[in-house]
Amino acid sequence: MSNRLSRLVPATAETPVRSAKPSHPEKHWRLPTDWREMLIGYGLILPSFWVFLVFYYGPAFFLFYIAFFHWNIFASQSQFVGLHNFAILFHQPVFWLSLFNTAYYVVLVVPVTTLLALALALLLRESAGLRGGGVTRALVFLPHVTPVVATSIIWVWIFNPNFGLANALLRVLHLPALNWLASTHWALPSVMIYTVWHSVGLYTVLFLAGLATIPRHVLEAAQMDGARGWLAFRRILWPLMGPITFFVVILVSINTMQTFSQIYTLTGGPHGGAGGPAFATTTDSLLIYQTAFLYLHFSLASAMSVVLFGLILALTLVQKLIADRFVFYR
Amino acid sequence: MGSITLRAVSKTFGSTTVLRDINLVIQEGEFVVVVGPSGCGKSTLLRIVAGLERATSGHTLLDDRPIDNMPPYHRNIGMVFQNYALYPHMTVYDNLAFGMSAHKVPKKEIQTRIGQVAELLELQTLLRAKPSTLSGGQRQRVAVGRALVRQPHAFLMDEPLSNLDALLRERMRVELRRLHERLRIPTLYVTHDQTEAMTLADKLAVMRAGEVLQVGTPKTVYQQPATVFVAKFLGSPPMNLVRVESRTRGAMNPVGGAEEAVAMPAWIQEGWEDATDENGTIWCGFRPESVMKRRGPGGLEIPITVEAVETLGPRCHVHGSWGGQPITLTAEDGAMWTRGAVMRVAVPWDQVHWFHGRTERRIEPRPARLETLETGGAG
Numbered sequence: 173m174s175n176r177l178s179r180l181v182p183a184t185a186e187t188p189v190r191s192a193k194p195s196h197p198e199k200h201w202r203l204p205t206d207w208r209e210m211l212i213g214y215g216l217i218l219p220s221f222w223v224f225l226v227f228y229y230g231p232a233f234f235l236f237y238i239a240f241f242h243w244n245i246f247a248s249q250s251q252f253v254g255l256h257n258f259a260i261l262f263h264q265p266v267f268w269l270s271l272f273n274t275a276y277y278v279v280l281v282v283p284v285t286t287l288l289a290l291a292l293a294l295l296l297r298e299s300a301g302l303r304g305g306g307v308t309r310a311l312v313f314l315p316h317v318t319p320v321v322a323t324s325i326i327w328v329w330i331f332n333p334n335f336g337l338a339n340a341l342l343r344v345l346h347l348p349a350l351n352w353l354a355s356t357h358w359a360l361p362s363v364m365i366y367t368v369w370h371s372v373g374l375y376t377v378l379f380l381a382g383l384a385t386i387p388r389h390v391l392e393a394a395q396m397d398g399a400r401g402w403l404a405f406r407r408i409l410w411p412l413m414g415p416i417t418f419f420v421v422i423l424v425s426i427n428t429m430q431t432f433s434q435i436y437t438l439t440g441g442p443h444g445g446a447g448g449p450a451f452a453t454t455t456d457s458l459l460i461y462q463t464a465f466l467y468l469h470f471s472l473a474s475a476m477s478v479v480l481f482g483l484i485l486a487l488t489l490v491q492k493l494i495a496d497r498f499v500f501y502r
Numbered sequence: 503m504g505s506i507t508l509r510a511v512s513k514t515f516g517s518t519t520v521l522r523d524i525n526l527v528i529q530e531g532e533f534v535v536v537v538g539p540s541g542c543g544k545s546t547l548l549r550i551v552a553g554l555e556r557a558t559s560g561h562t563l564l565d566d567r568p569i570d571n572m573p574p575y576h577r578n579i580g581m582v583f584q585n586y587a588l589y590p591h592m593t594v595y596d597n598l599a600f601g602m603s604a605h606k607v608p609k610k611e612i613q614t615r616i617g618q619v620a621e622l623l624e625l626q627t628l629l630r631a632k633p634s635t636l637s638g639g640q641r642q643r644v645a646v647g648r649a650l651v652r653q654p655h656a657f658l659m660d661e662p663l664s665n666l667d668a669l670l671r672e673r674m675r676v677e678l679r680r681l682h683e684r685l686r687i688p689t690l691y692v693t694h695d696q697t698e699a700m701t702l703a704d705k706l707a708v709m710r711a712g713e714v715l716q717v718g719t720p721k722t723v724y725q726q727p728a729t730v731f732v733a734k735f736l737g738s739p740p741m742n743l744v745r746v747e748s749r750t751r752g753a754m755n756p757v758g759g760a761e762e763a764v765a766m767p768a769w770i771q772e773g774w775e776d777a778t779d780e781n782g783t784i785w786c787g788f789r790p791e792s793v794m795k796r797r798g799p800g801g802l803e804i805p806i807t808v809e810a811v812e813t814l815g816p817r818c819h820v821h822g823s824w825g826g827q828p829i830t831l832t833a834e835d836g837a838m839w840t841r842g843a844v845m846r847v848a849v850p851w852d853q854v855h856w857f858h859g860r861t862e863r864r865i866e867p868r869p870a871r872l873e874t875l876e877t878g879g880a881g
Contacts, residue, residue, distance in 0.1 A: 389587035392554050397601030397652070398575040407600065411591045500591040 239474035257475035293379030313373035324437035382416025414499035511560035531686035537699035538709035580649025759825020779859030792853035793831035
């Protein structure tokens, strides 16, 4: 076995070992080397593969199954109903409302998060040599390492119409106070604000990593060529950041389309009423959760999940098509 | 067209001094090469002229106007980077056009100028290609073209040939020199390659550890190196440098050598005490090609023990020793040198170089020495 394992590290000691005992080749029948390596490889990933299969892919595939069945968690039998669940879904106004809310949420959060992260990354890069640069980086990233539920509860206080920080800020700016989470107009934007605050640090770090891969000399050459400011950014820096930008946009899109925890905590929490007021914050994933675990309509919730899956897939493919045209890979 | 002047330029990074009191002038139409081992600060010097780095003290002047506070994009200096630094997402045409469009040059003129530069550098067929599809030599030409097309006041080149293979490097070296003969744009060229330095330069500046040791034409620097370092750095094979001591008046030996003492010129003997280090030794140097097989009238006559002979076609390198110190000399006929034999050779006195034992600075015979004292220093 040690012989096998040694093949996994670059320096292989196999050849001398084999040549040391050339006798009885027929007694030691072995699988061809590539087969053995393949079996060892699969053997090594098997434990985690099982965990993934049972707790991750299993439920995911099961979801596709029950989306087409009339399925009850308490009943032993289920009945194939074809697209019936989808038909019910499409006749539910709240489903369409949730799709609209999700779109509204994604369309605002994705560009705002991406652009803010990009701006922060550029600022942090400029301040890299300055005193306190490291601390600033840490502070920008810090919100992302806090638990969503815990910080959401803090933000419930910030958004409190009577004594929250948000309205205090508006008063300082001589703007009218808002009802924030209690307002049908402002509840979803409040969630957006929280989400941007919580996630922008991660994408800033990703952008910083992307910026670091751009050769310094190319930027200096642009300086020597007389480019600076907006021109240097638009013609040199931005095109070279295409791949990382594309990656960040995809990641933000997928994450925002699946937003759940902060909506649940900010708008109702365990006491019920999440998604309110008046369904103003009921997005896809919240509706899926409520349909499945509040009303126990698992088939319906599964059908919704299938729709959401399709939407995310479609969006990613569209983004990929756009990226293939406009993103330059070195 | 213009000239570049560096006046008492120093640069420190934290507590490390990278450049110390650099004075250098690049006249109109001059090709100046800064040469030195890696880490001597030559690239930093170039970056200060470019404006990519700020000098800690001292001034940079372009056409006698100080440009210390001028950002690089206003200096109109063309720079060729070691790794070319082409814009990877742009075609060759756009690489060339970018600087001009940044300066709002009309489209028509951009086209004309790119046409001219493309013809000059034979880039016509490459204009639509992206840099990643080009060979090293082609990229190099594009990088030169990009610096050229903006009609800069001056050219900066940071080891532009070091990423090319030997054959191509030689060809591009000739091309660069030819280009300079045609355009006469003042150029500051940085390299660690002594062949590039010797062949390209109108004027050579040898640097070491943040200091310019000597400035002069390649010929002057080669024939009258100002220090032991310069003497060793230029020339292949390098100059033979032997520490000698004087046990009896008027004669000298290699340090520790048991051989008979050889005569030394009277002017060295006179100044001997002032030129030695604490052990009473000074440096005596001569180039491999200065060594003659036959004894001439006067000169340094030494016995050399032959240890190895390398034949390089038209000539050969003979490696041997004098009093235990390694000596290399070039000869035309390798067959004349037999391994193990002790051969007597001679070097004319005017081709023997003397350096101070402690300061390692060049010591000149009296008349020249007085001259340098009067003008206030060497170099």
